[in-house]
Amino acid sequence: xxxxxxxxxxxxxxxxxxxxxxxxxxxxxxxxxxxxxxxxxxxxxxxxxxxxxxxxxxxxxxxxxxxxxxxxxxxxxxxxxxxxxxxxxxxxxxxxxxxxxxxxxxxxxxxxxxxxxxxxxxxxxxxxxxxxxxxxxxxxxxxxxxxxxxxxxxxxxxxxxxxxxxxxxxxxxxxxxxxxxxxxxxxxxxxxxxxxxxxxxxxxxxxxxxxxxxxxxxxxxxxxxxxxxxxxxxxxxxxxxxxxxxxxxxxxxxxxxxxxxxxxxxxxxxxxxxxxxxxxxxxxxxxxxxxxxxxxxxxxxxxxxxxxxxxxxxxxxxxxxxxxxxxxxxxxxxxxxxxxxxxxxxxxxxxxxxxxxxxxxxxxxxxxxxxxxxxxxxxxxxxxxxxxxxxxxxxxxxxxxxxxxxxxxxxxxxxxxxxxxxxxxxxxxxxxxxxxxxxxxxxxxxxxxxxxxxxxxxxxxxxx
Amino acid sequence: xxxxxxxxxxxxxxxxxxxxxxxxxxxxxxxxxxxxxxxxxxxxxxxxxxxxxxxxxxxxxxxxxxxxxxxxxxxxxxxxxxxxxxxxxxxxxxxxxxxxxxxxxxxxxxxxxxxxxxxxxxxxxxxxxxxxxxxxxxxxxxxxxxxxxxxxxxxxxxxxxxxxxxxxxxxxxxxxxxxxxxxxxxxxxxxxxxxxxxxxxxxxxxxxxxxxxxxxxxxxxxxxxxxxxxxxxxxxxxxxxxxxxxxxxxxxxxxxxxxxxxxxxxxxxxxxxxxxxxxxxxx
Numbered sequence: 057x058x059x060x061x062x063x064x065x066x067x068x069x070x071x072x073x074x075x076x077x078x079x080x081x082x083x084x085x086x087x088x089x090x091x092x093x094x095x096x097x098x099x100x101x102x103x104x105x106x107x108x109x110x111x112x113x114x115x116x117x118x119x120x121x122x123x124x125x126x127x128x129x130x131x132x133x134x135x136x137x138x139x140x141x142x143x144x145x146x147x148x149x150x151x152x153x154x155x156x157x158x159x160x161x162x163x164x165x166x167x168x169x170x171x172x173x174x175x176x177x178x179x180x181x182x183x184x185x186x187x188x189x190x191x192x193x194x195x196x197x198x199x200x201x202x203x204x205x206x207x208x209x210x211x212x213x214x215x216x217x218x219x220x221x222x223x224x225x226x227x228x229x230x231x232x233x234x235x236x237x238x239x240x241x242x243x244x245x246x247x248x249x250x251x252x253x254x255x256x257x258x259x260x261x262x263x264x265x266x267x268x269x270x271x272x273x274x275x276x277x278x279x280x281x282x283x284x285x286x287x288x289x290x291x292x293x294x295x296x297x298x299x300x301x302x303x304x305x306x307x308x309x310x311x312x313x314x315x316x317x318x319x320x321x322x323x324x325x326x327x328x329x330x331x332x333x334x335x336x337x338x339x340x341x342x343x344x345x346x347x348x349x350x351x352x353x354x355x356x357x358x359x360x361x362x363x364x365x366x367x368x369x370x371x372x373x374x375x376x377x378x379x380x381x382x383x384x385x386x387x388x389x390x391x392x393x394x395x396x397x398x399x400x401x402x403x404x405x406x407x408x409x410x411x412x413x414x415x416x417x418x419x420x421x422x423x424x425x426x427x428x429x430x431x432x433x434x435x436x437x438x439x440x441x442x443x444x445x446x447x448x449x450x451x452x453x454x455x456x457x458x459x460x461x462x463x464x465x466x467x468x469x470x471x472x473x474x475x476x477x478x479x480x481x482x483x484x485x486x487x488x489x490x491x492x493x494x495x496x497x498x499x500x501x502x503x504x505x506x507x508x509x510x511x512x513x514x515x516x517x518x519x520x
Numbered sequence: 521x522x523x524x525x526x527x528x529x530x531x532x533x534x535x536x537x538x539x540x541x542x543x544x545x546x547x548x549x550x551x552x553x554x555x556x557x558x559x560x561x562x563x564x565x566x567x568x569x570x571x572x573x574x575x576x577x578x579x580x581x582x583x584x585x586x587x588x589x590x591x592x593x594x595x596x597x598x599x600x601x602x603x604x605x606x607x608x609x610x611x612x613x614x615x616x617x618x619x620x621x622x623x624x625x626x627x628x629x630x631x632x633x634x635x636x637x638x639x640x641x642x643x644x645x646x647x648x649x650x651x652x653x654x655x656x657x658x659x660x661x662x663x664x665x666x667x668x669x670x671x672x673x674x675x676x677x678x679x680x681x682x683x684x685x686x687x688x689x690x691x692x693x694x695x696x697x698x699x700x701x702x703x704x705x706x707x708x709x710x711x712x713x714x715x716x717x718x719x720x721x722x723x724x725x726x727x728x729x730x731x732x733x734x735x736x737x738x739x740x741x742x743x744x745x746x747x748x749x750x751x752x753x754x755x756x757x758x759x760x761x762x763x764x765x766x767x768x769x770x771x772x773x774x775x776x777x778x779x780x781x782x783x784x785x786x787x788x789x790x791x792x793x794x795x796x797x798x799x800x801x802x803x
Contacts, residue, residue, distance in 0.1 A: 079758050086754035086783075093744040093795055125742045238740075247737065286643045287582075294646055316646035317735045328737050437737030445739060449726045456722060460715040460760075491708040491769065 072143040081137045088133065092124045138235060141228045149225055156218045156464075161204045162211040163468035163483055171483035172490070173497040179478045179509045183210060183471045186478040186508060190469050193507050197500065198467055212469040221487055223458030230455055233448030240441030246270060248436040252278040253335035254429050257302065261436040272325060272436075274303035279311065281332060281430040295332055297432040324438055331433030338376045340387055341424040343409075347417065354424065365419060368394030374401065376426060383407055387423055463488045467500070480508065523577055524639065526570035527596060531630040533563030534599070538627050541620035545699045553616040560610075560619060563626075564603040571600060578641045585644050588657040591792065592637040597657065598788075599626040599633075601665035605716065609669060613709065617699045621672035652731030660724030660749075664784055666717030667756075670710050671781035674774035677706040681771060707769050710777050718756050725749050744795040748787035755780045 071077065095116065096103075104113045104122060120127030168174055179186050187203075187210050194201040194214045201214035248261035248270055257277035260269040280298040285291060294315055301309035301322050314320050319328040337359035344365060345352040357363045357373050364370045373389045380386030385406040391399040404412050406423040413420040467484040482501065486493035540556030543549075574587040587593045606622045609615075633639070680700050700706070728746070733739035740746060759776045762768035768776070 075761060078761050082754045082758040082761070086751045086758070089747050089751050089754070092742060093747050093791070097742060125747075291643060292646060293643065294649075317650040317652075319734070319737070326737055328735065330736070435737050439737070442733060442739065446730070449729070453719060453723060453726065456719050460719060489711065491704055491711070494704070495708070 069143070069147075072139055073147045075144070077136075077140050078144065081133065081140055085133055085137065088124070088130060091121060095121055095124075097125070098123055134235070138232060141231060145225050145228045152221045152225075156221055159213060159215060159218070159466070161202055161213045162206055163213075163470065167468070168470070168481045168483050171485065173485065173494060174481070174483040175501040175505075176479070176481045177505055177509065178474065179480055181478055181509075182476070183473050183478045186471050186480060189508055190471065190480070190504075193504055194467065194469065197503065198465075201469075208472065210471040212467075212471075214467050216465045217462045218464050220458055220462035220464045223455050223460075223462065226451055226455030227459055228455075230448045230451030233451060234445050235448075237441040237444030237446075237448055240444055241439040242441075245437070245439040245441065249330070249434065250276070250436055251333075251335075251431045251433050252276060252297075253431040254278055254281050257300075274301055274308075274322070276301055276327065276434075278432050281432045283332060283430075295329060295432075297329055297434070299327070324440060326437050326439075328435040328437070329432065330435045332430055333433065335429045335431035338426050338428040340373055340376060340426045342373075342387075342404075343422040343424050344371075345413075345420045345422075347413075347420060362392070365391075367418075369418060371419075371421075376428075378426075378428065380405065385423065385426055387426075389421065391417060391419065459488075463493070465493060465496075467497075521573070523570045523573035526566050526573060527630070527634060530563050530566040530570055530596075530599070531627065531634060533559050533566055534603075534623055534627040534630055537563060537619065538623035541617065541623060545617050545620055548699055553619075556619055557610065557616065560603060560607065560623065564600070564607060567596065567600045567603060571597065574641070581641055583641065583643050585649070586654045586657075587641075588653060589644055589648055590638070590642065592633050592639045594657065594661070594788075595629050595633040595637060598661050598664060599629040601661040602626040602629070602668050605662065605665045605669050605713070609709065609713070613705070615701045615705065615709065617701065618669075618673060618676065618709070621676050622669050625668045625672065647735060650731060650735060652727060652734065656724060656727040656731055659720050659727055663717045663720035663724050664788060666713045666720060667752075667777075667781045667784045670713035670717065670777045673706055673709045673713060674777040676700060677703060677710065677774045678771065680706065703770070707773060710773060711763060711769075714756055714759060714777060714780075718753075718760065721749070721753055721756070725753060745787070745791045748783070748791050752780065752783045752787050755783050 099122065101113065104116060108116070116122050119129070124130055168176070190212055191201055191203070194212060199214040199216045201212040204211040204213070247264045249264060250258050250261040252258045255278070257275040259272050259275040261272060262269050277300040278297055279300060281296070283295045284293045286293045296313055296315045299309070299312050299314060299320060300307050301312075301320075303322075309320070309322060312320050314327065314329050316329050319326050321327075339356055339358050341354065341356045343352050343354050346366065350366075353365075355363055357371075359373050359376055362370050362372050370392045371389055372392070373387045375388035376386075378385050380403065383405050387404050388401055389404060390401045393399065399417075402412070402415060402417075404421045404423045406425070409422040409424075412422060464487040465484065466486075467482065469480065469482040472479050482504065484493065484497045484500070537556050537559035540552055540559060544553040544556055571587055574593070575584075578584055578587060588597055602622065602625050606619065606626075610619070680697055681703055683697055684703070701709070725746075728749070729739040732741070755776070759768075759773065759780060762776070763773055
């Protein structure tokens with residue numbers, strides 16, 4: 057190994073450890089993220105060409121701007137971000153661990169001289185008495201102190217929340233954990249959808265980004281699907297599927313109701329209610345009453361089906377709507393004569409059962425009811441990494457709360473005898489949020505002065 | 521009494537409080553500051569009552585969802601959150617003049633909501649029928665409100681430092697600056713507010729992700745709103761890192777804080793009004 061090579065690695069290491077890199081990466085991530093909120097992502101090519109023109113679209117493609125959050129350069133930024141926070145943590149952690157495990161019990165001269173938070177005073181009392189006062193004051197106001205005697209001087213050390221220093225490392229780690237969870241989900245999970253008609257079952261689902269269907273290894277059956285609307289409107293209030301799960305011939309889940317915001321999970325695969333639609337033609341129940349008299353008939357007919365009536369007549373339902381203007385469910389139908397001649401189409405409304413008699417045809421029709429088979433649209437997801445992501449999120453919140461609201465604060469006090477009086481020096485530091493600590497320390501030193509020598513004249517007024 | 525009457529009272533109280541705080545800064549009367557603070561408390565109480573009443577009204581209409589579901593409701597809740605954060609800071613730090621720079625955000629929000637936004641109580645689409653909506657909105661808005669507070673304090677800081685530099689050295693700041701907290705305290709308040717806002721925004725993003733995962737099966741889909749919340753997160757993360765270790769205090773921190781709040785506002789409003797995506801029904 058040549059010295060030159062080592063310098064290269066050294067400078068590379070320093071580059072990855074630098075906080076400037078962190079700030080630049082964060083700002084770059086923020087700025088580049090805007091692109092994907094302005095250019096719609098993952099749309100068909102034609103849409104981009106129509107909106108931006110062909111040459112701009114080609115420019116987009118060369119930088120993967122139509123799927124920028126998965127582009128090589130955005131992923132590279134994220135990787136850089138991760139390397140940076142790992143390197144920063146590795147570089148700083150041992151030092152921090154040491155300051156937590158083996159605190160500096162004795163402050164040296166330079167610390168008292170150079171610290172931004174320092175004070176010095178002479179007290180008209182012997183060190184032995186001052187010692188007890190200082191110990192009481194520190195213990196009562198701040199934290200229980202440790203006393204060290206060295207070279208005839210008394211050194212107090214007191215600290216608060218030393219483990220607060222670990223909060224930032226937990227936070228950094230949590231971000232890596234979230235990324236790991238996301239990667240696990242991408243590698244071993246899938247996102248797909250499936251439409252299941254009422255009364256049928258499916259054992260395959262279709263990936264959202266295309267590709268071959270995925271075999272679930274079990275089947276999902278849709279027993280029933282229902283939509284309810286807010287009164288007097290077409291706004292859906294709720295849509296709901298009743299599902300069964302059939303695994304190796306056994307019905308392992310029966311009649312499970314799922315709605316939007318309430319999915320079902322089986323064997324790590326989750327099914328979300330996401331859409332619905334009509335599946336196949338509706339079936340209508342009709343009551344048919346011959347105008348010549350006689351017993352009315354109740355007949356059920358599928359849309360499009362020719363249904364025979366007495367006397368060689370037949371009818372067919374050609375259209376159905378659950379809501380005809382404001383009048384509710386209606387069918388469009390026509391009657392055929394025994395000679396096979398098409399009659400004119402007419403409308404029969406469910407809410408007005410006697411209305412059709414006024415038409416004066418050979419038969420009077422009434423619509424009794426209908427059933428419209430629906431399919432339920434389910435989103436299907438498997439994400440084995442999601443628990444890792446939630447773990448990371450929990451650590452992120454806990455870690456950042458510790459990092460922001462707790463700071464490792466330390467105060468040193470030294471007492472030495474000086475011509476029958478006591479020379480008291482103190483200094484303090486906080487590992488973060490110095491401005492707040494300055495305010496705290498200003499008050500602390502004033503109160504300590506008050507405590508030790510109400511009229512003492514300080515050697516270093518103001519501490520600065 | 522109806523919720524809209526109480527919302528009117530809220531707006532009037534915030535306006536009164538804002539004006540009185542300005543009078544206090546100009547006239548330096550402690551009594552005025554006290555009345556201004558009481559007006560802020562009264563407005564906050566009316567705001568709270570109005571939101572509660574609107575909830576009851578929605579229940580009586582047969583919907584019964586927390587009033588956090590459209591732009592009108594979110595803006596009045598934003599005003600409420602700003603007051604919550606402001607009053608908590610006032611209780612702790614007792615820097616009365618800050619009110620003159622924070623109350624305007626709440627007042628402008630209330631005025632905008634009442635004059636321009638649709639206040640009809642409407643049924644929820646199925647996607648919003650979840651308790652997660654409440655957790656998500658509350659955490660996000662308390663975060664936003666803390667950033668609004670930080671922005672107000674930062675403007676004060678820049679005004680103060682800008683004026684002081686024009687004065688001869690060591691002369692005590694006179695005029696309207698006399699009632700301002702010291703630059704050190706303003707800088708500290710800026711940091712403190714962001715320190716409250718950042719974890720709340722983090723929680724807001726996480727509850728949003730948890731909800732999306734529960735309802736749709738994806739905790740993150742780079743929807744414009746999600747992405748903008750992350751952009752805001754990146755900005756404040758940069759602020760905190762810059763400050764922690766490079767000593768970015770004072771003027772630069774104040775500018776970054778104002779910039780961060782501008783991004784927050786875009787995330788909250790701009791995304792709904794300009795861009796499209798999952799949260800568009802929220803507007």
